[in-house]
Amino acid sequence: MVDSAVLRAKIKDAGVRYNYLAEKLGLSGYGFQLKVDGKNEFRVSEVAKLCELLGITSLREKERIFFAQNGD
Secondary structure: OOOHHHHHHHHHHHOOOHHHHHHHHOOOHHHHHHHHOOOOOOOHHHHHHHHHHHOOOOHHHHHHHHOOOOOO
């Protein structure tokens, strides 16, 4: 499950717009938002591209953002 708060912070820090990222991933703005919100899952290829676009290179950081354990 995606850690939405951390992902949103990364997007904000990178200074890019959601629509730009959605376009680069081949998603609609709404489809991308659903994935950021954790309502739909990112594909492995989308995670790889998003990490490239946001400059996320650390495996630990990728795991923390995209493979967060649900605390429930």
